[in-house]
Amino acid sequence: MKIVAITSCATGIAHTYMAAEAIKKICKKKGFECKVEMQGALGIENMLKPNEIKEADLIIFANDVGITKEERFKEYKDKIIKVTPHSVIKDPSIIFNKKEENK
Amino acid sequence: MKDIKNQIQEALLTGVSYMLPFVISGGILIALGFLLGGYNIPNDVAQGANFASTIFWLGKVAFGLMVPVLGAYVSYSIADKPGIAPGMVGGFMAMDPWGLDMASGFLGGLIAGIVAGYIVNLLKKIPVPSSLRSLLPTLIIPVLGVTSVGLLMHYVIGGPIAAVTGALTNFLNNMGTGNLVILGIIQGCMLAFDMGGPFNKVAYAFALAAMDTGNFMPMAANFVGSMAPPLGIAIAILLDRNKEKFTDTDRNSLPGLFAGAAAMITEFAIPFAAAHPLQVIPSLMVGSAVGCALSYIFGLTMQAPHGGIFVLFALNNALLFLVALLVGGFVTGAILFFIKKPVSETEQSLEEIVD
Numbered sequence: 007m008k009i010v011a012i013t014s015c016a017t018g019i020a021h022t023y024m025a026a027e028a029i030k031k032i033c034k035k036k037g038f039e040c041k042v043e044m045q046g047a048l049g050i051e052n053m054l055k056p057n058e059i060k061e062a063d064l065i066i067f068a069n070d071v072g073i074t075k076e077e078r079f080k081e082y083k084d085k086i087i088k089v090t091p092h093s094v095i096k097d098p099s100i101i102f103n104k105k106e107e108n109k
Numbered sequence: 110m111k112d113i114k115n116q117i118q119e120a121l122l123t124g125v126s127y128m129l130p131f132v133i134s135g136g137i138l139i140a141l142g143f144l145l146g147g148y149n150i151p152n153d154v155a156q157g158a159n160f161a162s163t164i165f166w167l168g169k170v171a172f173g174l175m176v177p178v179l180g181a182y183v184s185y186s187i188a189d190k191p192g193i194a195p196g197m198v199g200g201f202m203a204m205d206p207w208g209l210d211m212a213s214g215f216l217g218g219l220i221a222g223i224v225a226g227y228i229v230n231l232l233k234k235i236p237v238p239s240s241l242r243s244l245l246p247t248l249i250i251p252v253l254g255v256t257s258v259g260l261l262m263h264y265v266i267g268g269p270i271a272a273v274t275g276a277l278t279n280f281l282n283n284m285g286t287g288n289l290v291i292l293g294i295i296q297g298c299m300l301a302f303d304m305g306g307p308f309n310k311v312a313y314a315f316a317l318a319a320m321d322t323g324n325f326m327p328m329a330a331n332f333v334g335s336m337a338p339p340l341g342i343a344i345a346i347l348l349d350r351n352k353e354k355f356t357d358t359d360r361n362s363l364p365g366l367f368a369g370a371a372a373m374i375t376e377f378a379i380p381f382a383a384a385h386p387l388q389v390i391p392s393l394m395v396g397s398a399v400g401c402a403l404s405y406i407f408g409l410t411m412q413a414p415h416g417g418i419f420v421l422f423a424l425n426n427a428l429l430f431l432v433a434l435l436v437g438g439f440v441t442g443a444i445l446f447f448i449k450k451p452v453s454e455t456e457q458s459l460e461e462i463v464d
Contacts, residue, residue, distance in 0.1 A: 016122045016310040017129065020376030070307055071123040072186035092306050095383050 009033055009040040010054050011066035011101075012073055015091050018047030025068045025091035032098040045074050054078070066101050068094045116187060117223060122307055124183035124222055125314050129415075131174045132317060136414035138168025140423035143412065175321065176218035177201045183219060187226025191233070191246055195225035195254035202262035203270070213270040215318035216277075217262075220270055225258045278322045289405035293330050297398030297437075300334035302390065305376040309335070317414060329409035329424065333400035333433045336417055338378040338393040339369035340434065341441025345392075348446040356452050370438070373417035385449070392445035400437020407433060 011029045015021030026042040033040035041058060044051045059065065059078055065086045067073060079086060087104045094100065142150055142165025154162040180200020184192035203217025213220075232250045261267075284292065299312035316331035343366035346355050362380070369377025382389040409430055413423035421427040 015305070016126045016307065017305055017376070018126060019374065020305055020379060024376075024379060070119070071126045072119055076189070092303060095379065096386070 007038045007063045008058075008061055009038050009064045009066065009101075010058055010062040011040065011042045011068060012045060012054070013042060013091055013094075014045035014069040014071050014073065016070050018045070018071075021070065021091040021095065022046040025094045028095050028098040029066065029068065029101065032101070036102075045069070045071075050074060064101070066094075118307065120183045120186040120223060120226065121219065121314070122310055123186035124179045124181075124219065125310055127182035127185075128175055128179045131171050131178050133415045135168045135170070135172030135175070136320070136412070137416055137420060137423075138164050139172060140168075140413040140420060142166070142168055144422050173204070175317075176204050176214060179215065179218040180222040180225065183222025184225035184229065187223065188229035188233070191250045191254065192226045192229045194251050195229055195258040196222045198255045199225045199258040199262050202259060202267060205271070211267050211271045213267060213274045214321045215314070216274050217267065217270045220266060221258060221262055224261060224266070225254065228257055229254050274322070278319075278324065281319060281322075281324055281327075286406065289326070290402045292327075293401035293403075293405045294398040296327065296330050297334040297337075297396075297401035298394045300331065300375065300401070301338050301393035301397035304338060304378045304382060304393070305374070309375060320412075320414060325410035325412050326405060326408070328414060329411035329430065330401040330404040332373060332411055332417070333404045333409075333430070333437055334397040335375045336370045336373050336434055337397045337400045337437035337441060338375050339366040340438035341393060341396045341445065342366055342378055342381050342389070343370065344438050344442025345445035345449065348442055349449075353451045354446065354449045371418045373415060388449050389445060392441050392448065395444055396437045396439075396441025399440045400433050403433035403436055404430070409433065 009029075011026070013022045013025040013029070015025070022044050023046065026044050029042055030040060041054060042052065043054045056078065059082060062082075062085065065079060065082060067086060067088045068091045069088075070091060073079075087101060089100055089104065142161055145164060146154065146159070146161025150162055150165050156166045157163045177197045177200035180203065181193045181197035184196025184199070186192075199221030200218040203213045203221050205212035229250060232253055233245070235245065235249060237245055237249070296312050296315070299308045302308045312334070313331060316327040319325075319327040343363055346360055346363060346366075349355050352360075359381070362377075366377050369375070378389070378393060382393065407426065407429040410425045411420075411423055411430075413420035416423075421430070424430050
């Protein structure tokens with residue numbers, strides 16, 4: 007399974023990066039491919055490419071503040087899972103539980 | 110309904126997020142101008158006539174953009190790119206540019222941004238023939254958006270919001286010590302609850318809004334409440350002399366915790382709170398609440414909006430500030446030390462595997 011994610015938070019210095027770490031860690035543990043774009047205080051880091059977004063099985067938005075360049079995801083609305091950075095840091099597995107709920 | 114609530118909450122956080130660099134640079138430059146040129150610099154020296162005055166007024170320019178930028182990015186969060194212009198103009202109107210006694214500050218900018226965002230979203234739905242589609246974003250939305258938000262701010266909502274802001278400001282400025290202590294407790298609990306998350310940012314926005322109206326007490330309390338959590342955890346680790354309650358990884362993060370406390374970055378406390386929320390978060394909340402309450406009791410004021418111990422010069426009394434901070438930190442440290450359960454064997458061994 008391929009997973010892409012975007013993380014962001016109000017100050018853009020801590021939750022953004024901790025949520026990114028949490029998502030990468032759990033994907034590694036489960037053996038999923040994953041790439042995380044961080045929209046922190048420095049702007050967009052590790053930006054997702056259009057083909058990566060297209061090929062992903064799951065798109066995770068872990069954001070407190072509005073996603074920058076959200077139009078990239080317009081065509082893939084049904085793959086998007088919305089969580090908050092805080093909840094991902096606390097329990098990263100919610101990104102998979104939410105998937106079950108959506109089905 | 111819940112969607113709208115979430116959207117507005119996200120808009121507020123987005124607005125604050127984009128606003129912070131303006132506020133922080135502006136606030137610190139203003140404080141620095143006072144430091145260099147004395148407290149009468151705005152009146153004694155003509156604008157830009159000497160270096161201190163230049164620094165001061167440069168800070169004023171940056172700080173003055175706070176409300177327009179807030180309006181712009183609140184609206185951006187709701188309506189995307191076309192929301193920026195109407196939101197920013199609405200935010201500027203909230204600063205009472207024509208001197209009509211209608212200044213509604215932070216609150217006005219926030220409401221202007223929300224209104225602008227929803228108006229632009231409505232304007233996007235205007236049916237236009239496809240041959241004229243490009244007129245919508247280039248002409249129709251900017252003109253109608255700016256006009257309607259501007260007119261609403263001037264004729265309809267600007268006055269009432271200014272009245273509410275004025276009433277809140279008066280209320281805050283005339284609060285007795287007892288009420289200020291309660292305010293401090295609420296502020297401290299919110300600041301410590303999610304350590305830099307949405308609750309923390311709402312409390313911070315309150316302190317900024319108060320600062321905008323010239324009341325610098327909430328900002329001093331904000332400093333204490335934001336700096337106490339990392340400090341308190343560090344103190345709890347130092348109290349744990351038998352090394353029973355914290356792991357080696359915890360101890361290794363001591364320098365980071367002190368740096369977080371010094372630089373006012375509450376986020377350094379998150380890893381601990383995430384690992385043991387039920388023990389850590391209440392301890393942090395009590396410590397920050399005590400610290401904030403003390404800050405009000407001491408009557409501390411802080412003229413810089415961020416910067417931790419590096420902007421102590423902007424306080425009216427640095428010594429009492431350190432007292433409030435240390436007391437808050439020790440309260441957190443002591444509570445956490447007593448209620449924290451010893452490290453379990455599994456935790457210790459789990460950690461070894463990860464290492």
